[in-house]
Amino acid sequence: MPANILLVDDDTMFRTLTGSMLDKCGYMVETAVDGQAAWELLDAAPGHFDLVLLDRHMPNLDGLELLKRLKADSRMSGIPVVMLTVNNRQDEVTRGLSEGAYHYLIKPASKELLDAVLRSVLDDLRAKRQLQEQAGRYVLPLKLLHHAEFSIRTLQEARDMAVLLAEISRDAPRSVGGFLELLINAIEHGNLGISYAEKSRLLSEDRWVEEVNMRLQQPEYASRFVEVTVDRTDTTCTVTIADQGDGFDWLAYLNFNPARAFDLHGRGIAMSRAASFDSLEYRGNGNIVAVSINKPAELLA
Numbered sequence: 158m159p160a161n162i163l164l165v166d167d168d169t170m171f172r173t174l175t176g177s178m179l180d181k182c183g184y185m186v187e188t189a190v191d192g193q194a195a196w197e198l199l200d201a202a203p204g205h206f207d208l209v210l211l212d213r214h215m216p217n218l219d220g221l222e223l224l225k226r227l228k229a230d231s232r233m234s235g236i237p238v239v240m241l242t243v244n245n246r247q248d249e250v251t252r253g254l255s256e257g258a259y260h261y262l263i264k265p266a267s268k269e270l271l272d273a274v275l276r277s278v279l280d281d282l283r284a285k286r287q288l289q290e291q292a293g294r295y296v297l298p299l300k301l302l303h304h305a306e307f308s309i310r311t312l313q314e315a316r317d318m319a320v321l322l323a324e325i326s327r328d329a330p331r332s333v334g335g336f337l338e339l340l341i342n343a344i345e346h347g348n349l350g351i352s353y354a355e356k357s358r359l360l361s362e363d364r365w366v367e368e369v370n371m372r373l374q375q376p377e378y379a380s381r382f383v384e385v386t387v388d389r390t391d392t393t394c395t396v397t398i399a400d401q402g403d404g405f406d407w408l409a410y411l412n413f414n415p416a417r418a419f420d421l422h423g424r425g426i427a428m429s430r431a432a433s434f435d436s437l438e439y440r441g442n443g444n445i446v447a448v449s450i451n452k453p454a455e456l457l458a
């Protein structure tokens with residue numbers, strides 16, 4: 158089923174041209190002339206839209222104010238928002254990312270770039286929603302768990318492990334996406350040595366999964382595992398993820414970086430740190446990351 162996109166922009170020509178491009182890419186498109194009109198559409202049918210493509214500067218209710226309103230409303234906080242801007246000013250991009258924007262695009266974007274960005278965002282959202290839907294199947298036996306160790310290699314094992322860790326953490330909806338990001342990072346960048354630039358190219362060519370699976374079969378990588386250790390108390394769950402790679406400059410990825418706001422990836426660690434965990438700490442050269450999740454307040458009573 159085609160994704161439903163809400164395009165919000167006060168420029169009539171831009172709405173027409175971009176709406177036509179989105180239609181040619183196979184999306185279902187509705188438009189709004191400003192943030193207030195968009196809010197009325199979203200508020201009337203909060204589950205209808207899969208993604209909002211949102212101009213930054215508009216009359217009545219501008220893009221940033223609409224973004225803040227969406228993220229504050231539990232009915233719509235999960236809808237990914239891709240911000241449209243005519244410049245890449247660092248302060249503007251940083252503010253949008255900190256308020257919850259998923260991605261940025263500079264206007265006007267080509268049809269190919271627009272489709273690549275939206276496909277990447279929607280694929281990521283779809284994968285995380287599927288994991289959230291799986292949550293709940295391990296709840297009863299995991300009440301007995303205090304310490305556990307696991308080893309994984311593949312992307313499918315990372316997905317399964319993310320669900321399991323989310324259940325163990327006792328806060329699955331919040332943590333499952335963060336666990337998936339860290340486990341995939343450990344496999345692709347750590348064990349398989351796929352660089353940031355290589356992933357950018359592979360994603361643009363829609364060959365990332367193919368490359369990961371190919372490298373998993375190569376002799377130099379076949380024996381590499383990601384080791385996962387879990388320690389759980391009555392109040393806190395701590396998870397340590399260690400890969401067998403050479404590490405990386407993790408400090409550059411802990412916070413939202415405007416320089417990467419227009420890339421197809423590179424925000425996962427910062428997003429996980431901000432939204433999925435109570436603490437996130439890289440150790441050594443960056444091939445070990447430890448996170449903690451406090452037991453939700455409603456379960457402490």
